Amino acid sequence: MAEDMTRQQLDQLAKEFRYILTDQICHMGWGHLGGTFSLVEIVITLYWRIMRIDPKNPKWEDRDRLVLSKGHAGPVVYAALAYKGFFPIRELATLNLEGSRLPSHANALLTPGVDMTTGSMGQGLSCACGMALSARMDSKKHTVFCIIGDGESDEGQIWEAAMLAGHQRLENLVAICDYNHLQIDGRTDDICTLDPLAEKWRAFNWEVLEMNGHDWDEVHSTIAKAQHVQGKPTMIIAHTVKGKGHRRYENLVSSHCLRLADDTAKKELLAGIEGLDFDWTNQ
């Protein structure tokens, strides 16, 4: 359930998330940093201030849903689920290990609290439309959230789903685009221009809101506002920074997926996180 948290508490939580995400990558020697760091404030806001969920009953039928269409950002959602009590925080240390319940890409069959299996780009928004339609068929009042990537928006299927959601006036669907302007091969502007992105979504009959995806108040107020939009789905274009909060990898194309050659690289990666060192593996 939504909680009131101070700015200080939120900042502390975000720091811990970024530390854990970095530590996990150090442990594995591999992992998605850029696109998980860009979502930290958004995911925390969703799970602590917006979404109605019940960690004791992950399949509670009236819960709000989150489809992480950019499934490679699974680890940031796992951190939220662990902190919320869906499973022990120490289980985060099993990220992407063989037999783990926490694979690199989100898997609803494995992870308590994950609502849809994702990882093949462009499919999640359609799945979220299906969930929103299902809720409407049952006269349910919950919201279906869906986070898509900006690079993912190159997929044609995103726009098939966009057209359908607009046509069906899915007001219970709130999508968030992690617009950090970087994708695997370079800048989105250089590879396949998305702009004018807001106009595109408006043209598909969506309400479009924009926010600084790292400003707590703006993220909270924008998502809360989106939940009250009537008669159409809402796209929130979140202006974010890939790798946000890491001194070395902020706004770098190479932050998408890191491979760490040796212990020195691991030390350097951890050193890029702002003043925090705590043992989370016993929690």
Added chain:
Amino acid sequence: MNVPLHEITMKDIYGQTLVELGEKDSRIVVVDADLTGASGSTPFRDRFPERYVNVGVAEANMICVAAGLAADGKIPFCCSFTPFATRRVYDQITISIAFANNGVNIVGIAPGITTGMNGGTHMCFQDLAIMRAMPNMAVLSPADAYELRACMYWMASSQSPAYMQLIRSKQKPLRVGDRQFQLGRAVVLHEGSDVTLVSTGYMTQFALTAAEWLEEEGIGVDLLHCPCIKPFPADDLLLSAHKTNAVVTVENQSTIGGLGGATAEMLSEAYPVPVKRLGIPDVFGEVVLDDTYILEKYSFGSRHIADACRELARHQNRASRIA
């Protein structure tokens, strides 16, 4: 007076059965991609408009919207022509349905040569092969109205991923009367001990004719009709192969990877006996106005099935004499 099911087109049976299922279970929903009339789901749309979604000409979206509905507890049926219901959306089905284990029922209309006038773009010969290569996916190909209905009842209750070929036209019944669909089982339509004939879907009627002709010649055909390609009815086939030591397969599909492929894979490991696969060779489809044209062109009509059975039965007789 009620019209017997076999006097109704399979397309209409599909629509009627959807309505029946929808009346029994409010979780049944239909997701179409602009082929409502072509598939036969119009009666469901009219009866349950609130449980019907048309996504337009967007098959990838159809598959994943259905996956989202299934993830939320609904039991979706969605359909398109076989190539667009399967190979066009293969990754969407693989990830959002099979890998995620969302119980969506996918229906491919006008399988293989039955798409006729639409020609090569719509004539898919590999849907059984590619769908059976997918974990978690059941693959069905009913041959008549009674079996279609039984398959749909099973699909509505299984809550697991399934793909079914749907022949749209009226089909001669294999036998009249209500039927149970048994997952992973073949249906023995004709008994004999000289040669095993394995068929599925549209080709079973041709196989049955061949079996009846051969009976008059004194050649006993064990005809195993497979409404279910996956799980493959291996036990039934093994039992028959042990009896006959010779197996002919026939399907309205490529001979690569489908029913013939499954048969050859299983027997080569479990009980190696001569296998002859009949169907479409490694070619694309084309315009077909009359079955005879393409059955003759690729030699898989009743006459060719009988020839293949005769040849293998003769071969086996020779082999057993030598032994």
